[in-house]
């Protein structure tokens with residue numbers, strides 16, 4: 478029996494992957510893997526356990542035994558309610574500090590290995606939309622379509638600024654831009670699974686596009702590259 482289809486959406490933070498993933502999941506009825514959330518959860522779990530974020534062997538242990546659940550959210554901007562060890566942490570993992578911690582633990586090879594199996598277990602019928610940095614290059618190399626969604630650091634910082642402001646968080650645009658640049662540099666220069674498009678990825682730059690235009694462009698790519706019966710798509 479053939480494996481369920483995977484649509485890989487990779488790219489830097491703030492390029493619009495989350496929104497695109499969510500809308501594709503609604504259109505197709507596919508499951509979602511938010512792999513960035515897993516790295517954020519590892520960082521948070523390690524902090525809660527009082528583990529120094531330089532101690533790779535301890536953090537790898539946290540990753541290998543990560544107790545998480547993603548429950549469909551009934552309201553709000555997030556598609557899921559995220560639980561860590563049975564406790565809700567949906568908003569806590571979305572802070573900029575949690576993103577920086579995630580990027581640190583994500584540079585550790587044994588942490589990435591510890592999460593690989595968990596990520597592949599999300600692949601279930603009728604299919605999966607996988608959002609991350611290495612979905613097409615490492616975790617699902619056989620993905621039916623690989624999209625690398627990107628945008629300039631300035632545009633991404635501005636989008637993130639608006640998102641956090643809307644959530645009532647107190648943030649500075651300049652600090653966000655600096656943090657995005659640092660995170661990009663760390664994600665792209667790490668030795669394992671660095672942030673880069675797969676050789677067979679389709680690259681989409683969303684800098685000058687509205688969210689609607691990004692969704693349209695992505696949907697066009699999916700329709701052109703994924704051969705599914707019309708009945709497989711939710712109306």
Ligand code: DC
Pocket residue numbers: 490491512513514516517576579580583584608609610611612660664
């Ligand atoms: O997508 P995000 O902002 O939630 O990801 C948080 C961090 O996790 C990001 O800086 C890089 C890392 N990450 C990764 O290395 N590999 C993934 N597949 C997803 C995220």
